[in-house]
Amino acid sequence: MSVEASQTSSPDSADSNGDTPLISVEHLKVFFPIKQGIVIDREVARVHAVNDVTVSIAEGETLGLVGESGCGKTTMSRTIMRLIDATEGTIRYRGDDITSAGHKQMAPLRREMQMVFQDPFASLNPRKRVGQIIGMPLKLHGTSRKQIEPKVKDLLDRVGLHPEHINRFPHEFSGGQRQRIGVARALALEPRLVVLDEPVSALDVSVQAQIINLLDDLQDGFGLTYLFVAHDLSVVRHVSDRIAVMYLGKVMEVSPSEELYTKPIHPYTFALLSAIPVPDPEENRNRERIVVSGEPPNPINPPPGCVFHPRCPRATQICRTVEPPLTRFPNGHLAACHHPLNVSPEEIKAATKDPTSPLSSGDELPSAEEGNGAGPSGERSPEAGSASEPPQAS
Amino acid sequence: MSTTEPAGKAARPKNEPLLKVDDLEVAFATEDGVVQAVDGVSFELRPEEVLAIVGESGSGKSVTAMTLMGLTRSPNAKFAGTAHYGDRELIGASEDDLREVRGAEIAMVFQDPMTSLNPVIKIGDQIIEQIQEHEALPDGPARERAIELLERVGIPRARERIDSFPFEFSGGMRQRVMIALALSCDPSILIADEPTTALDVTIQAQILQRIRELREETGAAVILVTHDLGVVADIADRIAVMYAGRIIEEGTLDQIFYDPQHPYTWGLLGSITRVDRPRPERLPAIKGLPPSLAHRPEGCHFRPRCPHEFAKCSEIPPLEARVDGQPKHRDRCWLSVDEKHQRREVRPGEIGLPDKDEEAPAA
Numbered sequence: 001m002s003v004e005a006s007q008t009s010s011p012d013s014a015d016s017n018g019d020t021p022l023i024s025v026e027h028l029k030v031f032f033p034i035k036q037g038i039v040i041d042r043e044v045a046r047v048h049a050v051n052d053v054t055v056s057i058a059e060g061e062t063l064g065l066v067g068e069s070g071c072g073k074t075t076m077s078r079t080i081m082r083l084i085d086a087t088e089g090t091i092r093y094r095g096d097d098i099t100s101a102g103h104k105q106m107a108p109l110r111r112e113m114q115m116v117f118q119d120p121f122a123s124l125n126p127r128k129r130v131g132q133i134i135g136m137p138l139k140l141h142g143t144s145r146k147q148i149e150p151k152v153k154d155l156l157d158r159v160g161l162h163p164e165h166i167n168r169f170p171h172e173f174s175g176g177q178r179q180r181i182g183v184a185r186a187l188a189l190e191p192r193l194v195v196l197d198e199p200v201s202a203l204d205v206s207v208q209a210q211i212i213n214l215l216d217d218l219q220d221g222f223g224l225t226y227l228f229v230a231h232d233l234s235v236v237r238h239v240s241d242r243i244a245v246m247y248l249g250k251v252m253e254v255s256p257s258e259e260l261y262t263k264p265i266h267p268y269t270f271a272l273l274s275a276i277p278v279p280d281p282e283e284n285r286n287r288e289r290i291v292v293s294g295e296p297p298n299p300i301n302p303p304p305g306c307v308f309h310p311r312c313p314r315a316t317q318i319c320r321t322v323e324p325p326l327t328r329f330p331n332g333h334l335a336a337c338h339h340p341l342n343v344s345p346e347e348i349k350a351a352t353k354d355p356t357s358p359l360s361s362g363d364e365l366p367s368a369e370e371g372n373g374a375g376p377s378g379e380r381s382p383e384a385g386s387a388s389e390p391p392q393a394s
Numbered sequence: 395m396s397t398t399e400p401a402g403k404a405a406r407p408k409n410e411p412l413l414k415v416d417d418l419e420v421a422f423a424t425e426d427g428v429v430q431a432v433d434g435v436s437f438e439l440r441p442e443e444v445l446a447i448v449g450e451s452g453s454g455k456s457v458t459a460m461t462l463m464g465l466t467r468s469p470n471a472k473f474a475g476t477a478h479y480g481d482r483e484l485i486g487a488s489e490d491d492l493r494e495v496r497g498a499e500i501a502m503v504f505q506d507p508m509t510s511l512n513p514v515i516k517i518g519d520q521i522i523e524q525i526q527e528h529e530a531l532p533d534g535p536a537r538e539r540a541i542e543l544l545e546r547v548g549i550p551r552a553r554e555r556i557d558s559f560p561f562e563f564s565g566g567m568r569q570r571v572m573i574a575l576a577l578s579c580d581p582s583i584l585i586a587d588e589p590t591t592a593l594d595v596t597i598q599a600q601i602l603q604r605i606r607e608l609r610e611e612t613g614a615a616v617i618l619v620t621h622d623l624g625v626v627a628d629i630a631d632r633i634a635v636m637y638a639g640r641i642i643e644e645g646t647l648d649q650i651f652y653d654p655q656h657p658y659t660w661g662l663l664g665s666i667t668r669v670d671r672p673r674p675e676r677l678p679a680i681k682g683l684p685p686s687l688a689h690r691p692e693g694c695h696f697r698p699r700c701p702h703e704f705a706k707c708s709e710i711p712p713l714e715a716r717v718d719g720q721p722k723h724r725d726r727c728w729l730s731v732d733e734k735h736q737r738r739e740v741r742p743g744e745i746g747l748p749d750k751d752e753e754a755p756a757a
Contacts, residue, residue, distance in 0.1 A: 068594035068595070068596065068597075069565070069594055174683055175451075176683070177683075204450040204451055204621060205450065205621060205622075205623075205662070205665050205666060206450065206661060206662065206665045206679055206680040207450075207679075207683075208665075208667075208677075209665045209667075209677035209678065209679035209680075210679045212667075212677055213676050213677055213679060216676070231594060231595070232595075233595075233669055234666075234667040234668060234669045235667055237667065237669065237673055238667060238673055238677055258672075258673070261669050261670075271596060272595060272596065273669055274599075275595040275596045275598065275599040276595055276624060276669055277598075277599075277602070277622070277624035277625050277627060277628040278624060278627065278668065278669075278670050279623040279624045279626075279627045279651070279663065279666045279668065280627055280651060280670075281627045281647045281648055281651050281652075282648075282652075283670065284627050284628055289599070291596075291599045291600060291603055292596050292599075293600070295564055295566055295567070295597065
């Protein structure tokens with residue numbers, strides 16, 4: 001399958017071509033302290049929301065960030081927007097370190113980085129008119145009053161709403177239309193980067209399709225770069241050039257969009273894909289599915305080794321002790337797994353450790369022993385591999 | 395399992411419908427006028443069957459389900475029509491009669507597991523309360539039953555966790571508790587209102603599998619209310635598609651997915667994003683918005699959004715069988731069956747309306 005992503009930007013462009021990515025994070029960690037005590041506020045534990053993540057987004061690219069609730073995807077997107085402070089690591093915007101930039105330093109950048117929120121009912125002030133909502137960012141960034149109104153009307157038109165509706169209140173609009181207002185507000189300052197945090201998950205299916213098509217058009221029209229956060233793999237696919245799958249604060253797999261669906265390498269991605277019910281009864285009956293048991297572990301105390309190992313059908317001894325590095329397979333496809341799926345022995349031999357791997361990960365790359373790289377049917381029982389696992393794969 | 399009838403329950407002959415809803419109407423008086431939420435809905439539910447009621451927000455699917463349980467009663471609500479469960483009439487039943495039915499005969503699982511459990515009562519006590527409400531069972535055996543129920547819905551270490559509070563459970567676990575609660579009196583009908591919408595996909599797969607197994611173990615019929623056609627394809631036997639208060643098409647799983655008759659069903663099937671197909675350039679979307687239930691268009695409710703609309707559509711199309719030899723496949727569309735076959739693409743799963751997106755502004 002050809003990689004459609006390449007029309008916008010090659011998946012590697014961000015890391016290897018020497019082009020500076022628009023936004024990048026390096027070994028980003030965000031921990032939330034849990035405090036206890038009345039007089040002395042002692043930190044007793046930490047929630048490892050984002051745990052050593054390195055990704056970058058090139059100009060004009062759309063990165064889909066996918067994972068289940070609690071995987072850290074929203075924390076990560078808000079940290080990139082500097083709404084949450086990073087615990088460790090670096091955030092770069094056009095190569096400049098903005099990790100600890102102050103208000104003054106951030107102010108001009110805010111123009112270029114905007115956000116669309118999940119809930120269109122909660123993210124618009126119910127007492128303000130549409131014109132005020134969309135005009136506010138313009139006003140704050142010094143657009144003169146005379147220029148604001150035509151600008152707002154133009155924006156309403158661009159997102160498929162009637163410019164005459166400028167004086168209406170949010171409650172007069174449906175969910176899909178409100179999300180369009182949220183999009184118009186984000187676009188008011190002509191940003192470069194738009195972070196979309198689950199922009200369609202509160203909407204009905206037929207309206208979801210309308211909003212996704214709109215986002216697609218706007219990206220072409222304004223030359224936008226998107227970070228599209230979602231829990232739904234089927235939605236992300238239609239907008240993304242590359243997709244990063246997160247689980248428990250770590251990146252499990254980064255892949256060119258189309259390849260993730262035809263060739264998932266990480267067992268977690270495969271499980272996510274196979275858990276999506278297909279709207280076709282016949283295929284549903286014949287489809288091979290993995291229903292992962294259990295639930296994501298507590299991010300206060302993430303499991304050692306691979307964070308997915310307690311739920312993984314392919315896990316062996318090594319998964320419990322050594323954190324797998326992000327391994328680079330052909331096409332810029334990265335996966336952090338000791339027992340990758342859907343890759344040939346040659347591809348495993350040629351694989352290298354990617355520099356974006358977490359610092360705590362081991363150097364051990366997947367070995368081409370039998371079982372590895374096989375299709376999903378090459379399942380192992382959780383204990384099966386532990387005895388036969390070679391101590392050191394070369 | 396399914397053939398043994400629990401003691402004290404009316405016998406359930408296999409071919410008799412368990413529940414028969416006829417011409418159900420629900421209207422609410424609001425500041426904006428009368429909202430006709432459900433408009434002439436009729437369906438039957440047979441034992442051990444999973445009936446999916448599918449529709450978007452505001453289609454009346456949840457109101458239909460909640461009305462059967464008597465949960466939409468209010469001074470502003472007006473009801474018409476009948477719903478027969480055995481020899482009981484549910485729509486006009488007294489509160490006392492309904493109390494006997496609720497939980498014991500017809501149980502409900504709600505969408506949001508975060509808000510449907512009492513946060514200050516231990517989950518075990520919530521289940522025991524429901525058991526003892528319907529059966530004179532002492533505390534000890536009731537507690538044993540509660541533990542057994544929790545194990546059945548897949549809660550590990552149920553004996554320890556029975557004394558947990560809801561906040562100690564994740565969303566998926568709470569939804570399991572809700573299902574345990576619904577099953578506690580061995581109901582013959584389980585109404586599940588968007589049971590997995592609030593859950594992650596991997597957890598959704600677990601819960602759906604559980605509902606499927608439990609249906610086989612207990613022989614309960616299930617009414618599944620959902621907007622997700624993927625979930626429906628996974629679990630339903632029959633489907634009723636609702637739009638703006640009416641059932642616009644009803645048929646078996648395969649009839650709806652492989653021979654859909656109503657243009658709205660085509661659009662609904664077409665607008666689903668799929669992971670198992672090459673991605674289309676653009677997602678097919680249905681233009682416009684569903685009508686306000688206070689000001690519905692005359693005739694066919696889908697008319698303003700339908701690309702195949704013609705003169706006859708200003709009359710209400712009756713819900714009737716239109717496909718030859720398929721008496722159970724009913725729909726509300728005036729187009730002839732041949733015209734429908736010509737106008738929709740017949741590749742299953744890729745049926746879509748022409749790409750005319752962009753929402754019409756609210757009137």
